[in-house]
Amino acid sequence: EMKPEDFLVKLSQGSSVKKVIGVVSGKGGVGKSMVTSLLAAASMREGFKTAILDGDITGPSIPKAFGLSINLVGNADGLILPATTTCGIDIVSVNLMLANETDPVIWRGPVLGGVIKQFWGETLWHNVDYMFIDMPPGTGDVPLTIFQSVPLDGIVIVSSPQELVGMIVEKAVNMARMMNVPILGLVENMSYVECPDCGKQIKVFGESHIDEIAAEYAVPVLAKIPMDPTLAAACDAGKIEYVENNYMKDAIEVLKKL
């Protein structure tokens, strides 16, 4: 009988990755790539060698947020060399391999899963302390492939107040338990908008239920991130790693204990 560890893909020779964190969500558009970027930037600012494996290949959010548009190259051994941001975060993404960054990625599940395994096992990951994997949205085949092939140290679940968070958490909990991966906590994105004049928090999507859900599944809430025009503008300008913020303070403390 095959055990979960039998499916794990080995890192390439010369690579080292200490901790791997998957960032998951129930559907697209809730801010999973944003949270991945903020986590990576916060980890880098703490002095950790940080990497992002962009496994959400439905859109070029990660390269764009960090202002990367180069094509990835390989070394003499045929290993992929990650692109490095100006602050030193190593990134691989399918969107750094397309001839034209507006080309749609139309590969189907099995190919996607294969690409992600290749990004894990055939890239030269140099002394990485924390790697964040921007997972494909949902709990389908491709995220499952990642769960099976990459030794995840934990996952962070991102949701917005509009989502049926209970259901997403339940599915993620089931998948994570099946694979013996700890759930590090929940991040609620677009929780509120802060009035720039009086500081009042406006709950655009109504009251959040994230605290109840977190209590129900006994996982912590790591952050509640507002809709913040500074973040959106920084992503558009490719400068997300320069945004000064404290949103990931609690999440980083959890990561340090891994």
Ligand code: ADP
């Ligand atoms: P996902 O990865 O879940 O599909 P993204 O992270 O790409 O979602 O976010 C979708 C869009 O919303 C992007 O344009 C992003 O810049 C913007 N966005 C995400 N979170 C926030 C936020 N907290 N404040 C402002 N804009 C945000």
